[in-house]
Amino acid sequence: MKKKQLKELVNNMSLKDKIFQLLQLSGSFYQDAPDLVTGPKAKLGIEDDAIQNAGSILNVRGAEKTKAIQKEYMETSHNKIPLLFMADIINGFETIFPVPIGLGATWNPELIKQAAEVSAHEAAVSGIHVTFSPMVDLVRDPRWGRVMESTGEDAFLNSAYAKAFVKGYQGDADDLSDNNIIACVKHFAAYGAPEGGREYNTVDMSERTLREYYLPAYKAALDAGAKMVMTSFNVVDGIPATGNKWLNRDILREEWDFDGILISDYAAIKELEDHGVVENAKEAAKLALEAGVDIDMMTSVYANHLEEVINELPETEKYIDEAVYRVLELKNELGLFENPYRVANAEKEEEVILSDKHRNLARKVVNESLVLLKNNSTLPLNLNQKIALIGPYAESTSLSGSWSFSSDKDSTVTLKDAFSEWLNSDQLLVATGSRVVESEFLKDSLGNYYSEEDDMKLDEEAELKKAIDYAKQSDVVVMAIGEHYLQSGEGGSRADIELPQVQKKLVDEISKIGKPMVGIIFSGRPLDLKAEVNQFDSLLQAWFPGTEAGHGIADVVFGKVNPSGRLSMSFPYDVGQIPVHYNEFNTGRPLEDSGHSKRYTSKYVDIPNKPLFSFGYGLSYTTFNYTNFTLSNKILRKNEKITVSVEISNEGDYSGKETIQMYIRDMVGSVTRPIKELKGFKQVKLQPGETKTVTFEIDESMLRFYNREMSFVSEPGKFEVMIGSNSEDVQTLEFTLEK
Known part of the structure; x- marks a missing residue:
């Protein structure tokens, strides 16, 4: 269907039918269950007309089920607009891979991309169109339960993984194949930083911290072509993310130019009342709509209250038209108007799943x-x-x-x-x-x-x-x-x-x-x-x-494979250290190299400062040695690059794979800079006795940060570049960025 036809379809829809397209319900509403009327339907207060014309379904799996629901839906809905089927496919559909924090330990984005391709293929033949993945939330607190769904504590590494997941699920986003599904990036934003590590709790951080550490992986996923984003449950600067216009319209839509679908997390629009920023469901509907949320997941807020909002504020109907168009556009890109069942196929399921x-x-x-x-x-x-x-x-x-x-x-x-x-x-x-x-x-x-x-x-x-x-x-x-x-x-x-x-x-x-x-x-x-x-x-x-x-x-x-995993998140020595992460600030009184007595430095009196196992850490059955660490030039000019070289030798008895990590420190900045930041990594396979030279390039763009004026810039001065097998065991050289 051409864009002109999609726009005509939107223009010809009634207001109610538009609103229903913004409703997502669970599969229980579409299956013959005797407790439906007294169960989910009664609980949400959803009318039959809304159910029969909702835009998408959550967590129904299997070709026969999805095709049966789609068939009945197409026979009873007003506008014959196919359903979208979405599901939580986090670390595999039926062929299950390690949980994402384990995937993060591979330090191998290409392998993660391949795993996502398998997940997409199995899901697609089972009738799924969208996965609520990847979760790119940066996490520094292992008490939080959803650590398992994250890939770790580092913005650079998480960004590489975010891109890999999206490319694996969607392939070429502009030309989806039958084996692809849509990636939904979550949770926007900063969901991984709840106070005390407690689920659904408050998040409070500066805009600089948000932009420098927490937002990059979301942006990387969108740059890779992700077509959907999910809001987070937490507040951002005191405003719940699901009702946060600055976050969702100013940054996501305007600054980042995202034109895909923004979906709430489960019941998050209704929970705006619990946050205490609205008095009732009608106000929640208005706040979320104005903030840019397109789809209401598993509540009746949009379905039962948006019409009233539009009647009182007719100018807000433009937001509904925009949201509906985005939903229909995604269905069109999936080819659902031509074939509502897409590639759902029970025979293919038998062939593909767990192959x-x-x-x-x-x-x-x-x-x-x-x-x-x-x-x-x-x-x-x-x-x-x-x-x-x-x-x-x-x-x-x-x-x-x-x-x-x-x-x-x-x-x-x-x-x-x-x-x-x-x-x-x-x-x-x-x-x-x-x-x-x-x-x-x-x-x-x-x-x-x-x-x-x-x-x-x-x-x-x-x-x-x-x-x-x-x-x-x-x-x-x-x-x-x-x-x-x-x-x-x-x-x-x-x-x-x-x-x-x-x-x-x-x-x-x-x-x-x-x-x-x-x-x-x-x-x-x-x-x-x-x-x-x-x-x-x-x-x-x-x-x-x-x-x-x-x-x-x-x-x-048993030694068939030499372990090569490296931690993408620090293991604390004690829970009292949390949050603990490698890229901390030095403080005015660091434990090492301070002019003050040891008592009056930044430390614990009963446990070490350092984690038990640091970011990037992991042992091998063999021994790797780093020698001849050099820089091609100790002066970096803004339009040039310098090359970092190091020789890696396998001095043990086993062949193995080493992950070489490059960190950089800005020695003096207009705002405090971390003691080190990951800026590159490469993996090499070495036989016993073998040596290889590994190189990295550094350019000015890698040295940028948010300065006092919140401009993303680099500042001339001295830098340290570090090379090593983890964030603690590194060798260091200096270079200077010139004006």
């Missing part, structure tokens, strides 16, 4: 997402040993994270399954040992959502005894431990980010036996592991790895 090709990629992503935190030569494991695999994740299929709720757990490869492929039956002893977490914790935290399926029923005393017995019989103990997958994710904020106490007891008992111990840590966030660092000989951070969890981990544990 060998997709599973092989998932396994590779797991390989690269694993971060070796500690190793006293226990890994890789000797195949001639007797191994005790102990812990609540030894046989668990709950390895995909909290956003993979509709995936098939039976498709997940467990650790026991994978280890059994490497070892003879008499070499492997498997015991659960303990619950993942206390039943009472799950019941209290999940409330009405508690399910016995999420709980682990076992004879705790007998299991502990069995685990101890197996550990005594073994040569080495591998412990599969971590937080419950429902302890992270939305609504999963935690004040205590240590291992659950039932597992700490298990680790304590097994460690008394004195056998070499390997810890495999499953989590959706950085945990406080300072106790475990002392108890285990080796620690491997596995995140929630997804469908090919067992295979991907076994590849690394």
